Amino acid sequence: MGQIHVLPAHIQNKIAAGEVVERPSSIVKEIVENSLDAHSTVIEVFIKNSGMESIKVVDNGRGIDYEDRTLLFERHATSKIDTAYELFEIRSLGFRGEALASIGAVAKVTLESMREDSTPFKIVYAGGKYDEDTVWHERRGTIIEIEDLFFNTPARLKYIKNLRTEAGKIIDIMQRMALNYPNVSFRLVFDGKDRFKTTGNGNLKEVINILYGIQVSSNTLEVQAESPDYKIEGYIVRPEVTRSNRNYINLSINHRHVRHFKLSESIINAYHTLQPKEKYPLAFLNITMDPKLIDVNVHPSKVEVKLSKETELLKLTERAVKEALMETELIPEVEHKTPKSEKNEQTAMDFTARHEQIREHIDSYTPPVRQTPETFKERPEQEQKSAYTNPFQEARPAQKESAPKDAPAYVYNEPLPKKEKLPYLEIIGQLHGTYIIMQNETGMYLMDQHAAQERIKYEYIYANIIKENDGIPLLIPYTFEFSFDDVITIDEKLDELQSLGFDIEKSGVKQYTVSRYPSWIKAKNPEEDINDLIEFITETDNFDVNKYREEMSIMMSCKQSIKANHYLDKNQMTALLKELGKCASPYTCPHGRPVIIHMTTYEIERLFNRIMK
Incomplete structure (x- = not known):
């Protein structure tokens, strides 16, 4: 007698529920996606006891036809697709027809709906069985309530984490x-208390403000890009606002939230050296593409996708x-924090400007008359010359500026050359031999001299660390011997070593000969450094030349830059600022720390109680 048999439908649904209904949030996702597919403009979600007691979703969508009510809880019953070909161009959020069947198998579901020009109805479905089928009062849209989740599968309850996690x-x-x-009004209510509510007016920046607060929304930068296949729209947040993980990189494709490691990594790479290590940016981007270029039928959650091109x-x-x-000036502003005892009512925010109040004070501000400050110490001429060296001196030699012997320590009557990245800045002094104090009509600026030169040297070293024919030839080549295990790897990575500026050849079964090494290896014992580098490359599974260049550039720029407590004269500070202005990204050091910070005149006046708001 045969042993293979087909499982009953109610067991099939429970098995499917294990994939689709992992936790209360899975139910919320599936039901809200159905509401969006029904073209709802208002969606309200009511949660009790983190969803374990009740989940209720109310929408004003198209509703369900009375004749379709008996198919609602059947597996793979859907109105989204008709043919197999449509699986390759999914245009809706849902399409499998598994959600309601899976939810109904492990919970009690009450569904009330009415489609225009159709009969309203109400269905109660629990544990895979119909309990009621009655006529409902007239209201276009759908109300669905899920109660007693996993009441008939107690083993599943063991895997539910604490209620705070589920919430x-x-x-x-x-x-x-x-x-x-953003064009849909969402409302989320937990145990009778509103968590958030959006207006549905289509303003994404306003939604960001509601969800993440004014600090994030006021620091957003618009992103727009287009190619023949893709269109990218949305906002990113300025580098000074960070998070400790990448969960705040919100990506959607055709308005479907997706998790895509490489896409997130491309955004993180764009912030390269603008943020500290272990810090991540915030982003809110939607990518529009032809549905044929994306496969969403990869995982039951439909969050993981595969992309063409x-x-x-x-x-x-x-x-x-x-x-x-x-394209944006990324100098962070130091804002005065109002003491907790002071209560200020916040007016409606204008999302077309970043700091309207500050702008008003800037427009009416009259800059002070430039005077010669007495902030520079008189030091021997020889010490002043050696304090700071132009980092681009070898590449772009410049004539030394000479001043009369009887000239004051600080003479500054001409504005600095026009810069693309930095605003006009007038140097007025130095603080603790570490920070350069500057001003313009908007307020005061502080520049970290070490971070500034670190950025200058980093960009210069990174651009010049690998050049054709750049290297030091050896009269007597170095010969290295490695184990048989390493030989296989080195043979595979000879091209990478040569791209770093080495002339390296295999000279024996286990021997390699180096006849030229890069000029940026400047050590007392280059042979040891070369050996360490080859070993490093052999031990690295995915060796990337550019990443290695970056690590070397960061390390070398940090070691070679001026340190704190090092006093500079006016000419040295001017040269430093001038070279910083030529950098591609003069706002942060290679480690992501700010180079310049800004305190507006408005904030300074508030500190001195000149402004009482």
Whole structure:
């Protein structure tokens, strides 16, 4: 007698529920996606006890036809697709027809709906069985309530984490929905208390303000890019606002939230050296593409996707974010914090300008008359000359500026040359031999001299660390011997070593001969450094020449830059600022620390109680 048999439908649904209904947030996602597919403009979600007691979703969508009510809880019953070909161009959020069947198998579901020009109805479905089928009062749209989740599968309850974790996951799902659909009004209610509500007016920046606060929304930068296959729209946040993980990189494709490691990495790469290590940016980007270029039928959650022409999209995304960052002045502002005892009512925020109040004070501000400050110490001429060396002196030699012997320590009557990245800045002094004090009509600026020269040297070294025919030839070549295990790896990576500026050849079964090494290896014992470098490359699975260049550039720029407590004269500070202005990104050092910070005149006047607001 045969042993293979088909499982009953109710067991099939419970098995499917294990994939689709992992936790309460999975239910919220599936139901809200159905509401969005029904073209709802208002969606309200009511949660009790983190969803374990009740999840209720109310929408004003098209509703469900009365004749379709008996198919609602059947597996793979859907109105989204009709043919197999449509699986290759999914245009809706849902399409499998598994959600309601899976939810109904492990919970009690009450569904009330009415489609225009159709009969309203109400269905109660629990544990895979119909309990009621009655007529409902007339209201266009759908109300669905899920109660007693996993009441018939107690083993599943063991895997539910604490209620606070489950609530957090629901909030995360709803926030991403609101960001992906700013033209839909979302409301989320937990145990009778509103968590958030969006207006649905289509203003993404306003949604960001509601969800993340004014600090994030006021620091957003618009991103727009387009290619024949892709269109990228949305906002990124200025580098000074960071998070400790990459979960705040919100990506959607055709308004579907997706998790895509390489896409997130392309955004992180665009912020390269603008943020400290272990800090991540915030981004809110939607990518529009032909549905044929994306496969969403990869995982039951439909969050993981596969992309066609992936490399093209990654390059476009990184370039779009870089351009948005490079076109903006990224000098962070120091803001005066109001004591907690003071209560200020916040008026409606204008999302077309970043700091309207500050701008008003700037426009009416009269800059002080330039005077010669007595902030520079008189030091021997020889010491002044050696304090600071132009980092580009070898590449761009410049004539020394000579001043009369009887000239004052600080003479500054001519404005600095016009810069593309930095505003006009007038140097007025130095603080603790570490920070250069500057001003313009908007307020005061402080520049970290070590971070500034670090940025200058980093960009110069990175651009020049590998050049054709750049290297030191050896009269007597170095010969290195490695183990048989390393020989296989070195043979595979000879091209990478040569691209770093080495002339290296295999001279024996286990021997390699180096006849030239890069000029940037400047050590007392280059043979040891070369050996360490070859070993480093052999031990690295995915060796990347550019990443190695970066690490070397950061290390060398840090070691060679002026340190704190090092006093500079006026000419040296001017030269430093001038070279900083030529950098591609003069706002942060290679480690992501700010080079210049700004305190506006408005904030300074508030500190001295000249402004009482």
